[in-house]
Amino acid sequence: xxxxxxxxxxxxxxxxxxxxxxxxxxxxxxxxxxxxxxxxxxxxxxxxxxxxxxxxxxxxxxxxxxxxxxxxxxxxxxxxxxxxxxxxxxxxxxxxxxxxxxxxxxxxxxxxxxx
Amino acid sequence: xxxxxxxxxxxxxxxxxxxxxxxxxxxxxxxxxxxxxxxxxxxxxxxxxxxxxxxxxxxxxxxxxxxxxxxxxxxxxxxxxxxxxxxxxxxxxxxxxxxxxxxxxxxxxxxxx
Numbered sequence: 001x002x003x004x005x006x007x008x009x010x011x012x013x014x015x016x017x018x019x020x021x022x023x024x025x026x027x028x029x030x031x032x033x034x035x036x037x038x039x040x041x042x043x044x045x046x047x048x049x050x051x052x053x054x055x056x057x058x059x060x061x062x063x064x065x066x067x068x069x070x071x072x073x074x075x076x077x078x079x080x081x082x083x084x085x086x087x088x089x090x091x092x093x094x095x096x097x098x099x100x101x102x103x104x105x106x107x108x109x110x111x112x113x114x115x
Numbered sequence: 116x117x118x119x120x121x122x123x124x125x126x127x128x129x130x131x132x133x134x135x136x137x138x139x140x141x142x143x144x145x146x147x148x149x150x151x152x153x154x155x156x157x158x159x160x161x162x163x164x165x166x167x168x169x170x171x172x173x174x175x176x177x178x179x180x181x182x183x184x185x186x187x188x189x190x191x192x193x194x195x196x197x198x199x200x201x202x203x204x205x206x207x208x209x210x211x212x213x214x215x216x217x218x219x220x221x222x223x224x225x226x227x228x
Contacts, residue, residue: 004158031214040123042203042220043159050214090158094214102147102207104216106158 003027004107006091012113013081021076021089021110029095032074033104034058034066036087043090049074081114088112118142121204121219130228134191138204138219141185145206145217148180150189153201153221162202163189194226 004025013019023032034046035058045058047066055066063085067075078085088111092104121138128134136150147166151159163178165171165187171178177190187206191198204219 033215040220042121043218048215100147100164101213102209102216103149103161103164104205104214106151106160108158109156111156 004091004093004105006089006107006110008110009108010111012115014115015082017081019078019081019112021091021112023074023076023091023107025072025091025093025105025107027093027095027105028071029093029105030071031094032068033092033094034064034074034076035090035092036060036085037090037109038087046076078112078114083114086112086114116141118217119204119206119219122222123220125223125225127225127227128194130194130196130226132194132226134189134194134198134224134226136189136191136202136204136222136224138187138206139185140187140206140217142206142208142217143182143185144208146209147207148178148187149205149207149216150176150178151203151205151218153203155200159203196226196228199225 007022033048035043044060049068065077090109091107094104119140150163152162153159165178168180168182175192179188201221203221205216207216
């Protein structure tokens with residue numbers, strides 16, 4: 001079973017709709033991250049959480065919100081989706097649960113299309 | 116200026132070639148250097164991890180870090196079509212921000228038979 005899972009894997013929505021992307025991990029890591037990936041722009045950090053009570057904005061947090069429901073769960077919401085939020089979204093984890101604590105482990109991604 | 120600069124390519128080489136991928140950075144606090152490989156429609160996966168300056172070898176892959184020049188490289192020997200992917204460099208400063216990484220744009224590599 002995958003250590004970092006994301007649901008849904010693909011999503012098509014309409015402008016103005018609220019949607020949630022979910023991430024779960026079984027690595028026992030304390031730190032979780034949300035990125036978006038666009039062609040030519042690489043991975044850009046949206047939000048990150050160093051523990052359940054610690055949420056921080058990344059470089060492109062406008063239009064997004066997050067919730068850390070438990071150590072293993074970190075959700076990303078688009079309050080009112082717009083077409084330029086069409087992208088590939090990745091969740092990642094890091095921590096002292098094994099391996100190098102500096103290393104991030106990624107989920108398989110969610111492909112989002114906003115019409 | 117971005118903290119981490121990586122030539123996006125694309126890079127196309129014949130099978131068996133030696134591939135050199137590079138990143139430069141501006142933040143002297145970076146101590147941890149990684150290379151991730153990302154296949155099409157997949158999440159990035161860790162390929163190489165290096166702490167501070169020096170070389171690290173793993174099979175056909177060699178990672179080099181030159182902190183004095185703020186420059187890191189990944190070499191792939193005897194490249195194979197299965198190496199075709201996007202390669203992302205990533206760096207971290209550690210300390211209280213451990214695990215928080217800054218990524219390069221990624222270089223798209225194609226190895227053709």
